[in-house]
Amino acid sequence: MGMALEGIKIIDLSRVLAGPFCTMILGDLGAEIIKIEHHESGDETRSWGPPFTSGESAYYLCANRNKQSITLNLKSEKGKEIFTNLVSSGDVVVQNFKTGTLDKMGLGFEQLKASNPKLIMASITGFGLNGPYKDLPGYDYIIQAMSGLMSITGETEGSPVKVGVAIADVLTGLYTCIGILTAVYHRERTGEGQEIDISLMDCQVSSLINVASNYLCSGVDPVRMGNQHPNIVPYQVFPAKDGELVVAVGNDNQFRRFTKILERPDLANMKEFSTNEARIRNKKQLITICEELLMMKTRKEWKEQFDREGIPSGPINTIKEMFENPQVKERDMVIEMDHPSVKNLRLTGSPLKLSKTPVTMRKYPPLYGEHTDSVLLQMGYSKEEIADFKLNKII
Template identity: 75%
Template sequence: MSGALEGVRIIDVSRVLAGPFCSMILGDLGAEVIKIEHHQSGDETRGWGPPFAQGESAYYLCANRNKQSMTLNLKSEQGKEIFRELVSSGDIVIQNFKTGTLEKMGLGYEDLKEFNPQLIMASITGFGLTGPYKDLPGYDYIIQAMSGLMSITGEKGGEPVKVGVAIADILTGLYTCIGILSALHHRNESGQGQEIDISLMDCQVSSLVNVASNYLFNGLPPERMGNQHSNIVPYQTFRTSDGELVVAVGNDEQFSRFAAVIGSPELAEQQRFKHNEKRLLNKEELIPILEDSLKRKTKKEWKVLLDDAGIPNGPINDIAEMFEDPQISARGMLMAMDHPTIADLRMVGSPLNLSKTPVTMRKHPPLYGEHTDAILVEMGYDPVQIEKFKQNKII
C-alpha cells in the first residue's frame, strides 16, 4: 500500500523542532522529504546532547526519520541555483528562517513561485510575518512565557513553570501540517499554490482553548492550579497508600459512581456536591474527604476498582514506566529502525493509523549530508561537477 502523500516532494530548509517535526509527519505519510542543511554545520540539533548514539544526538533523531539529507550553501549563487532547481520540481517548501531572511537571499515565496507557480511554502517564525514582533527571534521557552502558558502552569501560589517538553514547537509543527494539507487540497482543486504564515506565538495562544475563553468571559486572569482543573471537580491527582493517581471525573453521573467506589455514596446526594458547579464552589470541603478515602488503598487497587466502575483514572508514570506499558507496545508507539551506525535504534512511533494508507518507516534519520551526491546526480550533475561544488564550498 502506498502512503497518502506518495508523490509529494517537500524541500525542508527548517531546523531544530517545529519544522522538522512537521516534515517528519508528512514523510511518515509517504511524502518525499529532502532536508537541506547548512553546508558546514547542519541542523543545530545534531549537536544537542548528550545523549548521543554513535555521534547522532537523540534530539536530532526524534524528528528526522523518512528524510534525505542534502548539504547546500544557500548564500552562494550556485547554491541558490541548485535550490531553485529543487523547488521547481517540488511541491512544498518548509522554512523557519527569521522573517525576511529568504527574501534577502532572493529565495522568498514571491521569488520561488516564479519557478514553480503551484508552490506551497510554509513559513514558520516565532511571531509571524506581520506585527510589531515579526523581526524578533522566537524560541519555545520564550513563547511559553509570553503566550500566558507559564502563568497557568505550576502549583497554586508557586512560581510559573514551563511545560516539560517544547510544546509550542510541537503544536506549531502540527498546525503547520494542517495548513500544508489544506493548501494541497486547495491546489488540487484550483491549481494555485500559496504561502502559509505560521507562528509559534499564534499556535500557543490558540492552544489555551478553554482557559483563554474563561478569561474572555469573566475578565479574570486564570491562576495556577497545579494538578487541579479550573472547571471540573474532582479532576486532579490524589495520593494513595503507595503513590499518586490521577482521577478525572468528567460529569455528575461519573461522580455518583466514583463516590460509591470510594465508599461514600452519600456525597453524590448532597446538594453541595451533587452537581459539578457546586463541587467547584465547594471543592475546599470535598477534596480532603476524597483524599482521606483514596489513601486507604494502593494505586493498583484503585485502578482496578475505578476501571471496573468506568471512572477515568491512571497512574503517574515516568518515561520508563510509560514505555513498559503494554498499551504502548500494542499500539506501535515504540519501534525499531535499521540505521547505518546505530545498532539498536529505537524511536517513538507514529500515532496516525490510516486503514487504507498506513504510515511507513522507510528511511532512518539521515546522516549529515548522506544523500547530497545522490540527489545532485538525480538532478543531472556529474561527479566532476559535484567534486567542484565541494571544493568551492557549495555543498
C-alpha cells in the same frame, strides 16, 4: 498498500523541532522529504546532547526519519541556483528562518514561485510575518512565557513552570501539517500555490482553548491551579498508598459511581457536592475528603476499581513505565529501525493509524549530508560538477 502523500516532494529548510517534526509526519505519510542543512554545521540539534548514541544525538533522531539530507551553501550564487532548481520540481518548501531572511537572499516565496507557480511555502516564525514582533526570534520557551501558558502552569503558590516538552514547537508542527495538507488540497482543485504564515505565538494562543475562552467570557485573568481543573471537581492528582494517580471525574453520573467506589455514596446526595457547580464552590472541602479516602489503597487497586466503573483515572508514570505499558506496546508506539551506526535504533512510533494508507518507516534519520551526491545526480548534475561544488564549499 499505497502511501497517502506519495508523489509529494517537500524541500525542508527548517531546523530544530517545529519544522522537522512537521516534515517527519508528512514523510511518515509518504511524502519525499529533502532536508537541506548548512554546508558546514547542519541542523543544530545534531549537537544537542547528551544523550548521544553512536555519535547521533537523541534530540536529532526524534524528528528526522523518512528524510534525505543534503548540504547546501545558500549564501553562494551556485547554492541558490541549485536550491531554485530543486524547488522548481518540488511541491512544498518548509522554512523557519527569521522573517524576511529568505527574501533578502532572493529565495522568498514571491521570488521562488516565478519558477514554480504551484509552489506552497510554509513559513514558520516565532511571531508571524507581520506585527510589531515580526523581526524577533521566537524560541519555544519564550513563547510559553509570552503566550500566557506558563502563567497558568504550576502550583498556585509556586512560580510559573514551563511544560516538560517544547509544546509550542510541537503544536506549531502539527498546525503546519494541517496548513500544508489544506494548501495541497486547494492546489489540486485550483492549480494555485500559496504561502502559509504560521507562528509559534499564534499556535500557542490558539491552544489555550477553554482557559482563553474563560477569560474572554468573564474578563477574569486565569491563575495557576497546579494539578486541578478550573471547571471540574474532582479532577486532579491524588496521593494513594504507594504513589500518586490522576482521577478525572467529568460529570455528575461519574461522581455518583466514584463515591460508591470510595464507600461514601452519601457524598453524592449532599447538596454541597451533588452537582459539579456545587462541587466547584465547595472544592476544598471535597478534595480533603477524597485525599483521605484515596490514601487507603494502592494505585493499582484504585485503577482496577475505577476501570470497572468507567471512572477515568491513571497512575503518574515515569517515561520508563510508560514505554513498558502493554497498551503502548500493543499500539506500536516504539519502533526499531536499521541504522548504519546506531545498533537497534529505537524511535517513538506514529499515532496515525490509517487503514488504507498506513504510515511507513522507510528511512532512518539521515546522517549529515548523506544524500547530497545522490540528490544532485538525480537533478542532472555530473560527478565532476559535484566534486567542484565540494571544492568550492557550495555543498
